Amino acid sequence: MFHRMASPEHFFAGARLWVFWLYLLGVTGLAIGSAWGLFFVPPEKYQGDSVRIMYLHVPAAHLAQMIYIAIAVAGAIHIIWRLKMADVFMAAAAPIGAITTALALISGIMWGRPTWGVWWIWDARTTSVLILFFLFFGLVALRQAIGRRERAAFAVSVLAIAGAINIPIIKYSVEWFTTLHQPASIELGRNIAIDTVFLLPLFVNLASLYVFVAGVILANMRVDLVNRYQTTSWVSEWFRNN
Amino acid sequence: MGDHGIYVWSVYAIGLIFLGAIGTYPHMALRRLKRRRREDKEQR
Numbered sequence: 576m577f578h579r580m581a582s583p584e585h586f587f588a589g590a591r592l593w594v595f596w597l598y599l600l601g602v603t604g605l606a607i608g609s610a611w612g613l614f615f616v617p618p619e620k621y622q623g624d625s626v627r628i629m630y631l632h633v634p635a636a637h638l639a640q641m642i643y644i645a646i647a648v649a650g651a652i653h654i655i656w657r658l659k660m661a662d663v664f665m666a667a668a669a670p671i672g673a674i675t676t677a678l679a680l681i682s683g684i685m686w687g688r689p690t691w692g693v694w695w696i697w698d699a700r701t702t703s704v705l706i707l708f709f710l711f712f713g714l715v716a717l718r719q720a721i722g723r724r725e726r727a728a729f730a731v732s733v734l735a736i737a738g739a740i741n742i743p744i745i746k747y748s749v750e751w752f753t754t755l756h757q758p759a760s761i762e763l764g765r766n767i768a769i770d771t772v773f774l775l776p777l778f779v780n781l782a783s784l785y786v787f788v789a790g791v792i793l794a795n796m797r798v799d800l801v802n803r804y805q806t807t808s809w810v811s812e813w814f815r816n817n
Numbered sequence: 818m819g820d821h822g823i824y825v826w827s828v829y830a831i832g833l834i835f836l837g838a839i840g841t842y843p844h845m846a847l848r849r850l851k852r853r854r855r856e857d858k859e860q861r
Contacts, residue, residue, distance in 0.1 A: 598840065605836070609829065624821035631832045671839055678835050685824045787836065794843035801850055814854050 581660050584809045587800045590793045601787025608780035616773060628686040630776055634784040636679035639707060640742055642672035642788070646714065647739040650732030662728040663803070665735065666718060667795035671788060673711035680704060691755055699748035700756035703741055710738040724803075
């Protein structure tokens, strides 16, 4: 199956149904999780109603880092095995990573004002996430700046791998430095510092955002494949049938 | 939601716009490619 999906033609055909189901599941889950967080969760003792921002902020921030890790892995795969689909993935995922990071930053700013009393603070966590946004932006800009596709793919792969150093910095910034941003409330192997009443809608939105964005990246990959292989017979056939 | 309402609703409105934009973009792009292909064919 994996060998088949490494073929652009098979991937393009197979991804169509996945996109539909991932969109449907993701949008439904996000609607349920957001309505749950907005209308059925009580205000938190210290944060008050601004705790409801967490149901978008935490999933967006988590997903943004995971997208970057996936792009860096795809970059390594592209350099080692010259797998074209790895480059297609990088091209499709980078703008989505930039937008999810922007959503994490904006929701963090909107949460900071009522909770911390400031819109923005240059602490290690917020600054490293801002750097993540610039890295995603850099991946998109670098690809557009280099005309030849193969050279662009190599340059983007190198930047993605080099920029991956920022991910552990984001993760451990709240432990290595004195920050206003609180340490992680949920960590594997440790007690969860959030009550279940706040936790359940958070998990629903986290899982749903992952599912929805997986569908968006697959859909973006299909667009990229049509652009790359416009002159091939299978794309011409797809145009004829649609 | 009192004083926090403006922040909470703004975040969800921005989230809806961002997610709506990334969700619809690929479908619009495919439609645009199809239209361009059809126009190219008609010109020939």
